[in-house]
Amino acid sequence: MNDKITNWTTSDDAMIENAIRRGASRRELLTMMLAGGVALSAGGLTLGRASSAVAATPKSGGHLKAAGWSSSTADTLDPAKASLSTDYVRCCAIYNRLTFLDQGGTVQMELAESIKSGDAKVWTVKLRSGITFHDGKSLSAKDVVFSLKRHLDPAVGSKVNAIAKQITDVKDVDPLTVEITLANPNADLPTILSQHHFMIVQDGTTDFSKGIGTGAFKMETFQPGIKSIFTKNPNYFKAGGAHVDSFEFFAISDDNARVNALLSGDIHLAASIKPRSMKLVESQPGFVLSQTTSGNYTDLNIRLDLAPGDKADFAAGMKYLINRQQIQKSVLRGLAEIANDQPVSPASVYHNAELKPKAYDPDKAKFHFQKAGLLGQSIPMITSEAPTSAVEMATIVQQSGSEIGMKFDVQRVPSDGYWSNYWLKAPVHFGNINPRPTPDILFSLLYASNAPWNESQYKSEKFDNMLVEARGLLDEAKRKEIYGQMQVMISEEAGTVIPVYISNVDAISAKLKGLEANPLGGMMGYAFAEYVWLDA
Known part of the structure; x- marks a missing residue:
């Protein structure tokens, strides 16, 4: 037993502290510790130590102000339609999910x-029993049934419709019990339900402008594309609720302006700052950086159904022309891992490490461009500040192309409107994908033939069939093998060039405490407002 106790580490203590902050019950906490090999007697000591640490640290009160990097006049409080970081932050503040990571x-x-x-x-x-919505209505199974069925209705336009389609039936068994039936077995369902889009809304909701949820905050002001203001929910079901009294969130798309707002004291958190801004933040007393590496990436998208991407050799040439090392070292200052043109990062147990990234090889690139009959032609490339470091990446590609006689007309467009006007639409453009916890979610959202965010319009019946097969496997070894093969297919056949997996860096005031890493991305997977506090 002593060996088991010894194996419980300080990182495990931190996990328990994090679970306490999220409102886990004592039974759930003891179950976690027993799973980690801690005896009940030692578990009690660990729980007491963690509880004391949590209780001693947070402070209540204050008005939290934070700035993200993306917003739109199409900003929404409907979690099914959420697509930008500002959407996710708002949804995490006012709603809850069945599960979280x-x-x-x-x-x-x-x-x-x-x-x-x-x-x-x-x-x-x-x-859980005793949970109420902001308007006082009790949470019931009918709310869950309604929330999940919305994703199956084409009229709703859910961003996760392709994932939700595997649900063939969902019904309320009793007021606090829901039964979900899938078309085929999927061991990932509890993880899938932790995604931002699967927030639970009130049964029958058609008007989302008021943001009625069960979350830690109530919506006070919502101005799409401008700002949102929230106040603490006094009836929140988690012990203690949010630490801050109120919370304001908006977007500042320009990186320099976002950092300057932090340094001037106008905000407490500047989300996802660029590497070039890091030294400035670090040189100023009273500010710190929070780094998360969990699979975020900016990719160069080549639509395979439009010229020039309809010629297979163009995409092949681009994968050799992209200088991954230069992007990693010069653009991202080392805050990135070299990627192999597929979305499953090394942070995932399913990452195919045997799939090597294509080396920078201008001669091979030139060969493919000549074969496609495109060498010497001017190819428009749409870029913007909206996708992280996309302007710098476009410049590198343009310079590399000029050395072999390949011309790229880099067209820099405004951040405002980029995601609605250019992403998924332009023949050659950049995207930015936030982390997702499973290959199934990544592939379903981005590469299945019916994927809602199929950036390069990749279509493969074989890929679609493998996706369904892997989803239902309880044999983890076989599942990993299939996911490995699918990563090879994406790398070789799709029109998405993924040069690196980017480390997300949020810059924060030293007054802001409690910010932690999360596999769903920066700002604690966008849920930071509930858990951080201000140390005046």
Whole structure:
């Protein structure tokens, strides 16, 4: 038993502290410790130590102000339609999910008390009792049924419709029990339900402008593309609730302006700053950096159904022309890992490390461009400050192309409107994808033939069939093998060039405490407002 106790580390203590902050019950905490090999007697000591640490640290009160990097007049409070960081931050503040991912990527319960299945096809969800919406209505199974079924309705326009389609039936068994039936077994369902889009809304909601949820904050002001203001929910079901009294969030698309707002004291957090701004922040007393590496990336998208991407050799040439090392070292100042043109990062257990990234090889690139009959032609390339470091990446590609006689007309467009006017639409353009915790989610959103965000319009019946097969496998070794093959297919066949996996860096005031890493991305997977506090 002593060996088991010794194996419990300080990082495990931190995990327990994080779970306490998120409102985990004592039973759930002891279950976590027993799973880690801690005896009940030692578990009690660990729990007491963690509880004391949590209780001693946070302070209540204050008005939190933070700035993201992306917004639009199409900003929404409908979690099914959320697509930008500002959407995710708002949804995390006013709604809850059935599950969430802790800092170690482990699924924990939130609105659900438990989610169980004997065959990974039929799942039983037990809800916590005593949870109320902001308007006083009690949370019930009908709210969960309504929230999940919305994703299946084409008229809703859910961003995760392709993922949700595997749900063939969802029904309320009793006021606090929901039964979810899938078309085929999927062991990832508890993880899928932790995604931002699967927030639970009130049964029958058609007007989302008021943001009625069960979350830590109530919506006070919502001005799409401008700002949002929230106040603390006094009836929140988690012990203690949010630490700050109120919270304001908006976007400053220009990186320099966002950093200057932080340094001048106008905001407490500047999200996702660029590497070139890091030294400035670090040189100023009273400010710190929070780094998360969890699979975020900026990619160069070549639509395979439009010229010039309709010639296969153009995409092949671009994958050799991209100078990954230069992007990693010069553009991102080393805050990135070299990628191999597919979205599953080394942070995932399913990452195919045997799939090597293509080396920078201008001669091979030139060969493919000549074969495509495009060498010497001017190719428009749309870029913007909206996708992280996309302007710098475009410049590098342009310079490399000029050395072999390949001309790229780099067209820099405004951040405002980029995601609605250019992303997914322009023949050659840049995108930026936030981390997702499973290959199934990444592939379903981005590469399946019916994927809502199919950036290069990649279509493969073989890929689609493999996706369904891997989804239902309980044999992890076989599942990993199939996901490895699918990564090779994306790398070789799709029109997405993914040069590096980017480390997200949020710059924060030293007054802001409690910010932690999360596998769903920066700003604690966009849920930071509930957990941080201000140390005046």
